[in-house]
Amino acid sequence: MERPSVIVGIHGLANKPPVDEKTRWWRDAIAEGLARNEGVDGAAFTFAFVYWADLRYETPLASDALAEPYRPQATSDPLPAEEDAPRLTGQDVLATLYAGIDRIEGLTGVTLVDDVILEHRFDDLWHYHGERAFAAEVRTRLSERLAAFHDHRILLVAHSMGSVIAYDVLRQLERDAPDLRVDHLITVGSPLGLAKVKMKIASEFGATRVPNNLKHWTNLADGNDIATVTGTLAEDYAPSDTGVAIADHRVVNDYRRPTGEANHHKSYGYLRTPEFSRIASGFLETGAVGRRR
Numbered sequence: 001m002e003r004p005s006v007i008v009g010i011h012g013l014a015n016k017p018p019v020d021e022k023t024r025w026w027r028d029a030i031a032e033g034l035a036r037n038e039g040v041d042g043a044a045f046t047f048a049f050v051y052w053a054d055l056r057y058e059t060p061l062a063s064d065a066l067a068e069p070y071r072p073q074a075t076s077d078p079l080p081a082e083e084d085a086p087r088l089t090g091q092d093v094l095a096t097l098y099a100g101i102d103r104i105e106g107l108t109g110v111t112l113v114d115d116v117i118l119e120h121r122f123d124d125l126w127h128y129h130g131e132r133a134f135a136a137e138v139r140t141r142l143s144e145r146l147a148a149f150h151d152h153r154i155l156l157v158a159h160s161m162g163s164v165i166a167y168d169v170l171r172q173l174e175r176d177a178p179d180l181r182v183d184h185l186i187t188v189g190s191p192l193g194l195a196k197v198k199m200k201i202a203s204e205f206g207a208t209r210v211p212n213n214l215k216h217w218t219n220l221a222d223g224n225d226i227a228t229v230t231g232t233l234a235e236d237y238a239p240s241d242t243g244v245a246i247a248d249h250r251v252v253n254d255y256r257r258p259t260g261e262a263n264h265h266k267s268y269g270y271l272r273t274p275e276f277s278r279i280a281s282g283f284l285e286t287g288a289v290g291r292r293r
Contacts, residue, residue: 005153005283010050010142010251012160012189012267013124015067022212023049025070026271030280032072033272036079044285050145050162056124068257070268080252081274086223108247124159125191127199135168142169147178154182155283157276160227163190164197168204169257170211184216184279188270189253192237193230195276210240217246220275224264248276 009026016022027047053060063069073079113250142165146154158166166185173180191197199210202231210217221228230236232248239245255269263269270276281288 002286003151004046005155005193005285006046006048006149007155007157007280007283008048008050008149009157010144010159010162010166011053011100012162014053015061016051016053017063017069018060019049019051019054021063022051022053023047023246025268028072029070029268029271030276033277034281035081035275036073036076036272036283037274037277038281040281040284042139043281045280045283046285048145048149050142052141052165055134055137056127067259068255068263068266071258073254075233079272079274082249082251085250085252092139125164128161128164138165139169141173142166143173145177146173146182147177150177151181153283154184155280156182156185157271158185158187158190159270160189160191160264160265163187167192167211170213171201171205174212178213181213181215184217184218184283185214186220186279187233188220188267188276189227189265190219190221190227190233191227191229192233193228198236207238208236209238210244210246212240212242214244215242217244218275218279219246219248220251220270221248222264222270223250224262225253227265250263251275 007030009023011026017025026049030045030047031043032039075091086268100269106288114186146156146169146234156166166187170182170185201208219233223231225231231250234246237246251273253264253266253269255266
């Protein structure tokens with residue numbers, strides 16, 4: 001008998017709207033992508049969201065004052081795919097520069113550039129690495145949610161800082177729950193390529209590699225997303241002991257604020273890319289996949 005499927009999501013840094021609203025918006029963005037890219041209207045899938053913003057912020061953001069809410073696009077056409085992504089962006093120039101910085105920081109252990117980036121652009125991640133109690137609480141929320149679905153086929157979706165949390169939890173679970181398996185990890189807008197992050201991983205877990213409890217790992221990065229640093233992760237993380245390697249894809253994150261300004265890092269844009277929808281379509285509820293056009 002085929003195991004049931006579940007999509008588990010974990011959000012990234014900064015304060016968020018209330019948990020129910022944030023959960024609904026993630027689910028709606030996934031469903032929009034499935035409808036537009038895979039032709040599945042009303043897709044049925046089990047979704048569980050790991051919300052941790054309340055561990056850092058006393059009050060969630062008011063939904064009526066959000067600068068970046070989820071809004072479906074007005075048209076129903078398929079969204080731009082990997083082949084539509086620009087081959088060269090300003091981020092690529094920065095990535096080349098950062099590659100040299102990365103090598104120097106890795107060799108010397110001095111991460112002045114990364115420290116500035118983390119403290120001023122990724123404040124929550126800075127605290128995650130510096131405050132053990134906070135990091136433990138965040139990790140527990142994800143590990144307990146994964147344990148609750150240990151008999152499911154799990155698609156774990158991790159955005160931004162959430163990808164760092166997801167990686168750490170998976171490495172912990174290798175030791176603490178060796179029977180738990182995640183069928184597919186999708187990292188979107190991930191800063192796992194930062195030298196400081198890789199050094200933290202190496203100090204806690206040893207080699208920077210794909211966790212052994214993963215069957216697949218896909219990394220999606222928009223070429224203009226500053227958080228992704230180098231854009232790809234396969235060269236930074238060796239294959240797992242069973243040969244699972246990271247599949248990197250350059251995608252088009254089409255999210256725009258209500259003002260029309262683009263945000264190539266926003267989770268909702270990543271969740272409705274054709275590359276994400278293609279994978280998510282394999283985790284729909286059996287016998288209840290919605291109406292395929």
